[in-house]
Amino acid sequence: xxxxxxxxxxxxxxxxxxxxxxxxxxxxxxxxxxxxxxxxxxxxxxxxxxxxxxxxxxxxxxxxxxxxxxxxxxxxxxxxxxxxxxxxxxxxxxxxxxxxxxxxxxxxxxxxxxxxxxxxxxxxxxxxxxxxxxxxxxxxxxxxxxxxxxxxxxxxxxxxxxxxxxxxxxxxxxxxxxxxxxxxxxxxxxxxxxxxxxxxxxxxxxxxxxxxxxxxxxxxxxxxxxxxxxxxxxxxxxxxxxxxxxxxxxxxxxxxxxxxxxxxxxxxxxxxxxxxxxxxxxxxxxxxxxxxxxxxxxxxxxxxxxxxxxxxxxxxxxxxxxxxxxxxx
Numbered sequence: 001x002x003x004x005x006x007x008x009x010x011x012x013x014x015x016x017x018x019x020x021x022x023x024x025x026x027x028x029x030x031x032x033x034x035x036x037x038x039x040x041x042x043x044x045x046x047x048x049x050x051x052x053x054x055x056x057x058x059x060x061x062x063x064x065x066x067x068x069x070x071x072x073x074x075x076x077x078x079x080x081x082x083x084x085x086x087x088x089x090x091x092x093x094x095x096x097x098x099x100x101x102x103x104x105x106x107x108x109x110x111x112x113x114x115x116x117x118x119x120x121x122x123x124x125x126x127x128x129x130x131x132x133x134x135x136x137x138x139x140x141x142x143x144x145x146x147x148x149x150x151x152x153x154x155x156x157x158x159x160x161x162x163x164x165x166x167x168x169x170x171x172x173x174x175x176x177x178x179x180x181x182x183x184x185x186x187x188x189x190x191x192x193x194x195x196x197x198x199x200x201x202x203x204x205x206x207x208x209x210x211x212x213x214x215x216x217x218x219x220x221x222x223x224x225x226x227x228x229x230x231x232x233x234x235x236x237x238x239x240x241x242x243x244x245x246x247x248x249x250x251x252x253x254x255x256x257x258x259x260x261x262x263x264x265x266x267x268x269x270x271x272x273x274x275x276x277x278x279x280x281x282x283x284x285x286x287x288x289x290x291x292x293x294x295x296x297x298x299x300x301x302x303x304x305x306x307x308x309x310x311x312x313x314x315x316x317x318x319x320x321x322x323x324x325x326x327x328x329x
Contacts, residue, residue: 030194030317032250038065039195042223043248044080045118047131058084061118061131062248064224067198069097074224080136081243082283092224136247138254139282143188145324152178152309153323162308172320174207175313177299182212183261183306184328193221193232193249194317205249206314208236211259212307213300215274215291219318222246233280236295241278241285252321253281264304274302 029035042065050056060080064072074092078084109128111120120129145151151160153172158164161176171192193205205221215235222232223246233241247253256279263272273293278286293302300307311320 029196029250030192030319032195035195035250036065036197038067038069038071038197039250041065041071041113042197043133044136045113045131046080046083046134047118047129049120049129051122051126051128059129059131060085062224063113065195065197071095072224080134082245082281083136085243087243135251136281138247138252140188140254140256140279141190141252142322143254143256145188146326149324149326150180151324153321155321167319170321172311172323174311174316174318174320177213177308177310179308181306181308182259182325182327185211185259186326186328187211187255187257187259187309188322188324189255189257189320190252190322191219191255192252192319192321193219195249196221196316202230202314204316205318206312206316207318208297208312208314209255209257210295210298210300210310210312211257211274211276212261212303213310214294214298214302214307215259215276216295216298216312217255217257217276217278219312221249223248227285233278233285235276235278235286235289235291236297238291238295239286239289241280243280243283243285245280245283245285247281255280256282261306262302268304270302 042063045061047059048056049059058079060076062074066072072092072094074090076085076090078086109120109122111118116133118131119127121127153160155170158166158172160179162179164176165173167173189209196204202220207219208216209219210216218230218232218234218236220232225231225244227241227244228234229237229240232246258277260275262270262274265271274291275288276286276291277288299310
């Protein structure tokens with residue numbers, strides 16, 4: 001966090017309790033009931049910092065589990081992304097488990113996380129911040145399809161999807177596309193990323209949602225990352241999201257995508273590129289972004305006829321639910 005509010009993670013010793021992977025536990029899991037002990041520490045924290053009780057400043061932090069008792073913490077002055085952060089200053093520091101705790105070594109502050117509360121004290125032992133763990137939910141989570149919408153998946157059947165597969169709990173599995181083709185439309189989709197703490201980069205909860213099988217909004221466990229075009233929320237290889245709005249893995253997250261298809265003349269020549277407006281967990285991250293052509297690894301080419309909604313399979317247990325489309329006339 002920034003020097004202007006005094007809470008500088010680079011000068012902090014952060015101690016986290018209850019770490020490690022017990023024998024028989026699963027470190028990479030699609031099931032919230034099969035996580036390791038590090039998962040309880042990972043997450044988002046919000047609170048106030050104040051050297052002086054009359055000068056309190058809101059702060060946020062994201063703690064990322066990296067496997068085998070290793071963590072990274074990211075600090076945000078003003079609050080979490082989409083909830084007060086200034087989209088400019090953030091600080092991150094690595095740490096690892098030592099003697100039953102994970103320690104992030106700094107210079108001036110000590111923080112401890114226990115039972116969902118992070119307490120921070122200065123060199124004199126004075127408590128200067130308390131942050132509590134929060135579980136944010138997208139404002140569009142559970143959004144009901146409006147009248148006239150095409151319901152693509154409601155947990156009862158995967159018939160709208162080519163070779164679509166469902167889990168026992170009624171969730172759609174990755175690696176399928178719709179039977180129908182779409183042109184201009186608005187899409188709502190909810191997804192849950194697996195907990196894969198030892199994965200890195202594109203090897204951590206990777207999938208993607210493609211409009212017309214051409215234009216990808218990346219799906220990836222990018223919790224605590226920088227918000228790049230190859231991270232969650234990015235229009236792959238085209239545009240970075242405006243904010244890093246990823247929630248922790250195994251949280252339900254939402255995309256609301258407003259898509260305008262490319263335009264072709266009578267000869268089949270393209271006269272106008274596709275555009276996309278995207279809300280990620282209810283927060284605007286792309287507004288009328290022009291997409292010049294199929295994004296990297298797109299399985300289909302642009303077409304006058306439109307195309308299906310395609311959910312990419314990269315071998316990760318990404319799950320989907322509550323998918324519907326409103327076609328524009």
